Amino acid sequence: MPTPTYPEAPETLSRRTFLNWMAVGWTGFAAAMAAGLTATGRLFFPNVTFEPPQQFKAGFPSEYAVNKVDERFKKRYGVWMVRNEKGIYVLSTVCTHLGCTPNWLEAENKFKCPCHGSGFYSSGMNFEGPAPRPLERFKIGLAADGQINIDKTAKFQFEKGQWNDPASFLEIA
Amino acid sequence: MAKGDFVSSIRESQAWKSIFRHGPPTTPRNKTLVVLMNVFLHLHPIRMKKSGIRMSFTWCMGGITFFLFLVETITGVLLMFYYRPTADYAYADIIALREHVPIGIMREVHRWGAHAMVISVWLHMFRVFLTGSYKPPREFNWGIGVILLVLTLLLSFTGYLLPWDQLAIWAITVGSNMARATPFLGNEGPGASLINMLMGFDVVHAGSDARFALLAGRLVGEATLLRFYVLHCVFIPLAASVLMAIHFWRVRKDGGISGPL
Numbered sequence A: 001m002p003t004p005t006y007p008e009a010p011e012t013l014s015r016r017t018f019l020n021w022m023a024v025g026w027t028g029f030a031a032a033m034a035a036g037l038t039a040t041g042r043l044f045f046p047n048v049t050f051e052p053p054q055q056f057k058a059g060f061p062s063e064y065a066v067n068k069v070d071e072r073f074k075k076r077y078g079v080w081m082v083r084n085e086k087g088i089y090v091l092s093t094v095c096t097h098l099g100c101t102p103n104w105l106e107a108e109n110k111f112k113c114p115c116h117g118s119g120f121y122s123s124g125m126n127f128e129g130p131a132p133r134p135l136e137r138f139k140i141g142l143a144a145d146g147q148i149n150i151d152k153t154a155k156f157q158f159e160k161g162q163w164n165d166p167a168s169f170l171e172i173a
Numbered sequence B: 001m002a003k004g005d006f007v008s009s010i011r012e013s014q015a016w017k018s019i020f021r022h023g024p025p026t027t028p029r030n031k032t033l034v035v036l037m038n039v040f041l042h043l044h045p046i047r048m049k050k051s052g053i054r055m056s057f058t059w060c061m062g063g064i065t066f067f068l069f070l071v072e073t074i075t076g077v078l079l080m081f082y083y084r085p086t087a088d089y090a091y092a093d094i095i096a097l098r099e100h101v102p103i104g105i106m107r108e109v110h111r112w113g114a115h116a117m118v119i120s121v122w123l124h125m126f127r128v129f130l131t132g133s134y135k136p137p138r139e140f141n142w143g144i145g146v147i148l149l150v151l152t153l154l155l156s157f158t159g160y161l162l163p164w165d166q167l168a169i170w171a172i173t174v175g176s177n178m179a180r181a182t183p184f185l186g187n188e189g190p191g192a193s194l195i196n197m198l199m200g201f202d203v204v205h206a207g208s209d210a211r212f213a214l215l216a217g218r219l220v221g222e223a224t225l226l227r228f229y230v231l232h233c234v235f236i237p238l239a240a241s242v243l244m245a246i247h248f249w250r251v252r253k254d255g256g257i258s259g260p261l
Helices: A015-044 B003-011 B016-017 B028-036 B061-080 B092-097 B106-130 B141-161 B166-181 B192-199 B210-216 B224-255
Strands: A055-057 A068-070 A080-081 A087-094 A103-105 A110-112 A126-128 A137-142 A150-158
Touching: A068 A103, A087 A150, A103 B106, B003 B016, B092 B106, B106 B141, B141 B166, B141 B224, B166 B210, B192 B224, B210 B224
Parallel strands: none
Antiparallel strands: A055 A150, A068 A080, A080 A087, A087 A137, A103 A110, A137 A150
16 A cells, blocks of 8 residues: 655744744734733723812911811812811711711711711711711821821821821821 | 415515525424524524423513613613713703603603613522522523623613712712722722732822722712713623623523423
8 A cells, every 4th residue: 555645844834833933923912912901991090080189288277276177178178177276187078887978067066977877076086877987087287388288198097096197187386 | 466465475575585584484494494594583492391481480580681671772772862971961861851851751661670670680590599590501601690690780880870969979979989999909908008018109099999990080070970871871781782692592502491401
């Protein structure tokens, strides 16, 4: 029986070389697709948001009356400025239960959340309702021009012992 | 002209034959072809067990869910002719849809249909569980079904914001707080602090996390309204449609509608 003859593979491109090039090609393609998808995912993070800035100036310390909860920045920046005998701290207006905005009830001397009834003292401590922890405080300091500087990107939580941090409180001598 | 002649003259016409390439469904072969040759029917089995379509067995909940999806699609497209997803117009357009537009109940039909769909999809899942229809070889289709359940809930969630009233804004504010706790991708989630520590600076923060991507900001605002509108009207329905096609096709491929194999 005669042995069948097979045509020789062309010498310019062996099977191994072809497969190697295939591997290079597919790896490159996959990498390009991954890079493209990652870049497309970036589309969901706009460079500019039309929201109030996270850092802002809140006037001079002398503008705040002692033992008062000041609501002037509540609507725009979502903070209460609270002045006690020693100084000023900034409370977040986000309820620690589910994120609604409580109201400051001057007559009852407390914050009361309309959603589920959580209550907080002017210090931010929770004392009634479902809120599991006190309101958060934001970073406060003095700018070079003597105005109060507030930075909402830095927050201080009582339950983590962060209210002792000097940046969470502006002492007024 | 006799009636039979008229019917057969239509059936013999080129127009009819160009649409239906098989004869009338009088023979077993032609009955099969009716299903096989129709793009809408071909996802379904050609024939099924009599017990498989008993109402007491399936509750028809999958079919009702699909029907409600069609109702939502049609009423939703009708609402899109009037609704504008911007802070200035959204709420006024919702009111106009009730007060100024003929058939002012269209939005209520859409809303009630959505509630009904959430209920029917849960009951469908419950029935599939009770009849053990998640077991091999149907476990892949159970997985598809779970994704479809999540998409149904996300459709309801994204639609909730569109009336742009206080209820809507606060519901989404509260609901989207969950995204803060996404593992690694949410700024309060497990693993976020680890990533930030490893990178040496805050990679995952309130301005870069999963919630930010969902809301297009740190707060529920106009950008959120537009984002939810696109998700609600385009992205999620498209994804659900593709998965439903797979879901129905797999019912057939995995041994037909629920029942012993």
